[in-house]
Every structure is written in structure tokens, then in C-alpha cells.
Amino acid sequence: MATGVLEIRGLTKYFGGLRAIDDVNVSISKGELVGVIGPNGAGKTTFFNLITGFVVPDGGEVLVNGVDVAGWSPHRVVQEGVSRTFQITRMFSSLKVIENVIVALLARKGMGILSSSRAHVEEASAILERVGLHDKIGLLAGSLGQGDQRKLELARATATKPNVLLIDEPFSGLSLKEVEVLIPLIQKLNKEGLNIVIIEHKLRELMRLAKRVLVLNFGRLIADGTPEEITNDEEVVEAYLGKERGNFGAP
Amino acid sequence: MGKYVYFALALAMLLVAPMFIKSRVIIDLLILCNIYAIFLSSWDLVGGYTGQISFGHSLFIGGGAYTAGLLNYYFQVPPYVTIPLGGIVAAALALLIGVFALRVKGAYLALVTFAAAAVPVTLTAIFWEYSGGDDGLSGISPLSVDVVTRYYLSAALLVLCGGILIFITRSSYGLVLLSIRDNETASMAVGIDVRKYKVITFVISGFLAGIAGAFYCHNQLHVGPAELKPAFSVLVVLMAVAGGMGTIIGPMLSGYFLIFLNDWLRFSENYKMMIYTGVIVIILLVCPRGLYPAIASGIKRVVHK
């Protein structure tokens, strides 16, 4: 039995009578960059919430390097190596950009509260430089534009030294130019060894990044394959467009 | 670097005050100011700085006061033992309450702590034979018969407690607290054990308040339910907010200002409290962020002209 970096078995969640996530099974292997798509309300963000501890599952396992973190509180899941970003960016808006990253550093085990703050600043600066925000480190996070906020969220998430990074709709609300800056950044992070799972609605951009795509609909995983495979999958097309076949993934 | 100048100045003023002020009454007031400065700033650590508004501070202040009072009254335990013990008892209370209450957020926390604050007074009523009921316990040992000595003791306590608070808030720990206040979900998402930080901070705040409460008991030579009632918690919150939530310094300053105001209003015994509480309402309306931020930004504007 292959154990990936992230193994999800029988993940289930009910909200009232509604099955938000219905018996989802996925295995993410080392080095993968996987996309997650699905119509609105399919349960994509709930899926992330269940993995990262923001919502408690009703059933199933979430194995991170063999450890079942299902139902753990978010900070413990982060300690175990899974970090996430949010669909609507959650900055520490009243803190400076560099402080946003420093907080993430402070949370790491072994990176004590009492250790030198100069070390914190140095490491945070390095991280911010990697995402291209080194010229904005002194600004208040709340004053950043959308594109920069996404970069900051990525920086913050990587500061926790995760094994797996879940990115929730990184391109939403961004201009074409901003998207073009973000794509190579995500690719770089993946090449450096970070396992990435991305939720996105912008299918064209997602297909450029992900060689494997999961499709959720009504909480169920209805397809799992390459972009070509899923664009031709009847059930997937039906989920997005009703019963008509149409141009899928094209403008 | 400018900040340190102000601290040094404040410390200097604190130290030399008795040399210039000969009136015993005013020195007594200054002692009270120092004590209240600790009451208010210790609340601010949790309320303003971490963003967790608690109406339960009377539990810690009163808890510390009654610990000292009971130990001293029945067992003649001296102040230098009762005061730290007062802090420890208050810290234990904070741990107990915090573990439950800090599960809930924002407004609900305020409600829960308010309800909790109503409990000890009922207990003093139930066990009136030991607690002295409404009259409390009198004849508590003084800290010193000399008012100037008492003043320096209170100043030392303020420097100690205030120092701890300022050190915490200026450190990385303080940054984490600010992140929790700013966006708790994001804090969790970067791996911060938010609940642990809240509880620990609550305990620290309770400890300092308890010490100050115990000190207060020995200063007043009396302990009674007045500092244990939810109404006192309300006053602490209002005085601290009027000073400036989240600034630590602001509540210290408003403590000074309001204690002196309260004393000055002595001329009108009947209307004193009405005017006093009315002034607080006005401050809250006119300077929603508190007196200290309002004055500080006012000074900045004048200096930059």
C-alpha cells in the first residue's frame, strides 16, 4: 500500500443533513502539484478545512506522513507539516509585512519566543525576498494590494516549513499580470520540494500548473487524472455545464 | 529611542515625588494611583493587547485582596508573604476560569467573565462568618507606618509589574498576542496555539492583578466585597479603556488621572460619583481610542508643525 505524503481516506462531513464531503479518498505523493476543481458549492474549501483542522470531520482519516491528523486543531496540523492559505486573504493587517512572516516563524517548534529577534528578521527577510516582497517589508500588511497579499500569504505559509501546502484560490481577484507573477512562484516552490494542492476556478491557469487534477462535485470526488483526462470526462463536464457539452477550460 | 527617554523621565518623577510633595494626603493618593495603574494595565494585557475583553478582573484583584486579608487576619501572615500568595491564588483562579472561558470569543467572553465575577461576592455572603460579609475584615497589618515608605513600596511594585507588562508586550510574545488580536484564524493557520497563549496571558494578567490587590488590602488595612463585585470589574474596564486599550501605558495614565479626579470631586460628595462616571462616558465618546492615543497624536501634530 503506497503511502503518500498526504493520504485521505473516507473523509466525510455533514452539515445538518447535507453531505458537504462524501467519502473522499486521495493519495498525494512526494513532489506532486495537484489541482482541485469543482463547481461552486462542491466542497473544495471544506475539503481544505477538514484537512487543516478548521472543521472537524465526521468520518475518515487524514494521514500526514502516516500520522492521522483528522480532527486535530489547526495549529497542531501546521506543526505536523501541513499549511494553507485562504480564499479571502487573512492578513494581520495591523502588523507590518515582515511581522506577518515573523509570527509564522515564532510558531515553529524550537524557534523560541526568547531567541534572538535579529535571527527572526533575517529569516523573514529571506522568505519575503523569495516571493518578491523584499521592498515592502516595512509596510503595513493591510495596505498591500491583492496580488501582494497573496504573495504574503504564501510567504507566511512557507515560513512554517510545511511539507504540504494547500493553496485556496490564489488567482481569484488578481489581474492577468499579477497571475503571471504568481504562477512561476508556485512552480518554484514545488520544484524546491514542497508538495502543493491548489484549489482554483481559473481553469486555464490551473492546468498550466497542475499535471494532476481532482474534481469535486457535491462533496464527492468524481474524477482524478491529468487535465486532458478530466476535460474529456463526461461526469465532470456535466457537473460544470449541466447536460450540455461545451467548451471546457477555454475562454 | 525616544520612548526610553519618556520611561526614564517617568521613573525619575516616580522616584523623586516624595521629595517635592510634602502633603501626606497627596502621597496617599499617589500610592493609590500606583496600585490602580497595575490594576488597569494588567487588564489591558488581556483586554486591549490580546483583544480578549474580560469583565472578570475583580476576581483577581479581589481574590488577591481576600487571600491577603484572610491570611493576615486569621493567621497573622505578614504582607511580604501574603502579597505573592495573593498573586498566586489569583493566577490559579485565572487558570481555572481561563481554561473554560477562553473557549469562547469576543462578546461571549465578556458575558462569561461577567457572570463569573458575580460568584465570589455571593460566596463572601454565604460564608459571612469567615469573610466578614458586607463589612469585610478590618485591622489588617499595614505595610509600613511611614507613608513615604509605603509610597516607595507601591512605586517599586508598579515598576516591577509595569516592567513585566512592557517587557512582554515589546517582545516576540507580544507580537504573537497582537497577531491573535488582529486575526485569530490566521494565527491558528500559521501554527500558533492560540488558546495556550490566551490562557497564559490571562494567568499573567491575573497574577499581577492579584499582587496589586493584596498590596491594596494591606494599604487600606481592610478588605471588603467592594473590590470583588462585578461593578468593580466594570469600573476597571471603563477606566482602562478610557486610558487607551492595548497601550498598557494608557491605562496607567488614566489610573492616575481618574484617581486624582475622583479625589478632586470631593467637594461635591453627593454628585461625585455621578460626575465621575459621567466624565468617563464623555471620554469614551470624545476619544474612542482612549486618552493616551488621543493626547499622543495631538502632541505629535503640534510637534510636527
Added chain:
Amino acid sequence: MGLLLDIVVYGAVQSGIYVLLSLGFSLTFGVAGIFNLAHGTFYMGAAYLFYSCMNSLGLGLSLSLVVSVTGMGLLALIIQKWFINPVIHSGISVMIITVAIANFLEQVVLCTYGPVDRNLNSFIDKKLLVLGTVSIDAQRMLALGVSIILLAVLYIFISKTKPGRAILAVAQDREGAIFVGIDPLKVFFLVIFIAAILAGIAGDFIAPTIGARPDMWLKPLTMCFAVVILGGLGSLTGTVLAALIIGYSEVIVSFALSSYMSELVPFVIILIVLAFKPSGLMPARQSQT
């Protein structure tokens, strides 16, 4: 058996008063999303205003009732307009300013009337025999009767009248309500007015049995808090159920142990809820994270 009946009747009276008091508090939260910590002041203020109307102004029972209760309604509108609305975006600021006002008004009352408890005369100075064996003040039964009637009136108002349904709409979905032309701010005024009226009536009817004190706004607040935490987020049925539970628990503890111990009931209930189910007795609509 006699004791059981005593509990049934006294519990009903206590719960009735609590329903009147907590409904308004819960409603303001459910509709406007704010905790008005001056809510207890309506209860206290009505009692004192009633006292003055009866004794200083000699207005007679009905008129005093109307004046005192309406006076609280007006106070509520003033508080909403000048103190709550400017900071309504921040729940914490609303709590702080309303508690500051409550604090101030307590001192106003203290200055005006002095620290001695004021005693009001019961409307009907008799003792009744209820359910065969229970001896109880007519005043308390009156209070119970009024609670039941007002609860029914409120229910009809909310479900059948246009303003009532507007209240429901804003409580359920503020954006949607705006969309269909309802002005939430007007609804907030209405809700706090109703809250004050209910609390004021509670104050008028129960003050004859317990006396009026300037600090009588604090204990009811603790009870309202327990009701909201037990009854869930502004759910009306939950509020009534929670008030019943708390009212009866207090009476039972009062009979079994002591009335001092019964003061601890709201807190103990909060503790139990926190320990087991922080989302309250009647959870509102399930929300996605």
C-alpha cells in the same frame, strides 16, 4: 407534594419575569448583533420612574405604568441613536459604551433617590392560594400573567405584523432584508424599544416584591447572559426555554439550599454549557466555515 406545587408556581413566576427580561436582550443580539449592557437599566429605571410617578407625582397606577415603561422606551431610543449607532460596527465598543452609560445612570439614580432601597406598593395587596395549596403574593401571579400575555402578544406581533416580520427578516438575513427595502437601522430602533418596554414592565411588576435599588441592573444582566449562552444565538424559542430552565433551577436551589446559592445558578449553567456544548441549547442555522 405541597413543596412540588410551590416550586411549580414560584418557578413559573420567576421564569416569567426572566422571559420578559431576557427576550429583549436576546432579540437585540439576534437582530442587531450587539449586546446592550444597559439593558438592565431599563428594568431598574422603570421601577424608579414608577415609584416617582406614584409617590411624588401621584399619577395613579395605570398612568404610572405607562409613563415609566414609555420613559424606558424613549431612553432606549436615545441610547441607540447617540451611543450605540456611532460604534455599531464594533460589538466590543457597543458593550463598553452601554456599560458606561449603565454605570452612569446608576449613579444618577443613586444621587436622585439616595442609597436606601425604595419600596413600592403592590398593585394588589393580597396573598392568593394557587393550585390549592400554594400561597403566593397576588403581585407575583400578576407578574406571571403579564409575562404570559406579553409573550403571546410578542409572538403575534413578530409573526403576523409587517414590522414584526421585518424584524425576523433582518435577524435572518440582513443583506436580504435590505434588498427588499427594509431599513435595518429602523428595525434596530424598534427592537431596542421593544426590549426596553419588556424589561420596564418586568421592573414595574416585580419591584413591589423585591424593592428598588440603584444597582439592580447587574444581577438581571448575568441572568440574561446565561439565557443567551444557554439558548443559543438569538433564537426566540431557545430564549424562552433557557429562561424557564434558569428560572426553575433558581427556585429549586432556593428551596433546597438557600437563596444565596440560587444566585450562583446562572454561572453554573454557563459553566455547564461551556464544558459540554459551547454552541448553546438551540443552535441557529448551521454555518459553513
